[in-house]
Amino acid sequence: MDDVCIIESEKIRNKVDGNFVDLVLHTILKLKKQVLVFNNSKRSSQTSAHAIANAIKLEDIENKDKLEELSMKIYNALPHPTSQCRKLRECIKKGVAFHHSGLVTKQRTLIEKSFREGLIKAISSTPTLAAGLNLPAYKVIIKDYKRYSQRGMIDIPILEYHQMAGRAGRPGSEDIGKTVLCVKDEKNVQDIATKYVFGESEEIISKLAVEPTLKMYILSLISMDMINTKEEIKDFFKSTLYAHQYQDIESLNFNVFRIIDILKDYKFVSQDDDYYMGTELGKKISKLYLNPDTANYFLVNLPKFVKRFNNDSISKYDVYSVINFFCNTLEMRPLFRAYVNERAVYEKTLEDIGDDLIVKFDPFESDIDAFLNSLKTSDVFESWISEAPEDYISDKYNVTPGELNYKVGVMDWLLYCLEEIAFLKKELYFKNFLKKLRVRFQFGIKSELLPLVALKGIGRTRARKLFKSGYKKLLDIKKADEKMLARVVGEKIAISLKEQMSDGQEVVEKPLTPKKPSNIKAQYEEDVSEDEIDVLITNYNEFEEEKKEVNMNLTDYF
């Protein structure tokens, strides 16, 4: 069987002279089939795509017009296209794409759809495409079987090879699929073939061995009353994959009860003789799917926030310190990396405002690299909510729009979690602050645009345009002349804005915008007293003046 592999490799070598680009060209131009190329980094996935695109002659391109149209759609997926968008556009024109986490969802979806339709002939990607996504191709080329890790370069797991190789062949439409695994050193060919092509996959390892995961599951199982007594707990873990794999039930039990003790310290679990149960707080944390350590970190630091935020003068540094606070959670990892040439900047930041941060740098305890990364990540976030365009963030920080979007999503979730915890702890003023900050993250805007983004069809770009033209509040829009508005946002949007502002017209709540007080009341009726709800609504009403002014049933945008 081993010979098959070698023979195949000989054939390929003769045909394509050992160059993967020739192999791709042969497949898409001669065989008229599609190819997926897997790389081990974002950069090399782009480089490979370029190499393929450059090798394709103009006269060989099919559906030029459609590709041109697609390339512009992909390029304009962002209001401020980045250099990455430009590079992608050039590849797409030749029917080639690169695909990795740096692209925004819209771009990825367009590429995947066009590949399925046969418009795009080759995709060069990181392992993103191997997991989950159903995107088969006639040929799969695995360019790298090694990947960088903190322990140096390591061979990818066999399981992952199978994931990638499994994309070859289109069930239902083609009889065969081919996978080519590139091995640079001739003398390794046999070993690599034996390992990956003919070898057995690794065993699936239980994730319960990872403490944060175990903590989350224990809290959730106890909170949901699935296991409550010592016996039930022991029985449950005895039957897990973890126990099956490690056999050492005693040490497993020891770990489980040690973690339960921590959860008791956190006051997420309470104990009555032999019976364990989730506290209100514990149930909430579990429902939020928040790591108990992070939840505790939130709770421990809550008084610091309250001291700082229960007054009207919130400075830029206060907002920065909150952002940095979130950047020091487990959930936010991996952080954006402070590169060697950026370190001095963040060391200076640390020196200048280190004392103002909620989480202080401890030279004996903290890891300086991680701390500098947290400062860089905070900087990126701060730029985002100061309306820095994606191309600026990409150039300045080397953070791509896709990575930014993903991290903003994590931030949104964490803000929501702390908001809920603040509510439980009756810190309503602080909760309001978080709510407002969340909307700023969702849209990437400064506070002054908050009223405007409550309108349908208005995001960060249009809101800023409106603001610059003097339409700063909803009342300004209500009073505005439609034609004048159209000059700023175009005719269609202007009509929509006027419609939204007409009397009796309810403004439709955008997804993810905070809830109205009536909803909050409904949601928490069981959890809090009438008085507490009254306080919340009073707080809310402070922000309602403008709403009364325009006599509308607006959403709560604060």
Place this chain on the structure above:
DNA sequence: GGACGGTGAAACTTCAGGTTGCCTC
């Protein structure tokens, strides 16, 4: 002789991804 530009070797830097919370007619 000094400024400038081109060249190539050496040194340095970087390196995948994407779970989970709410809502809504």
Place this chain on the structure above:
DNA sequence: GAAGTTTCACCGTCC
């Protein structure tokens, strides 16, 4: 470990 980027020494040319 490999690929891309930056730095630096060296050399030739021109004014």
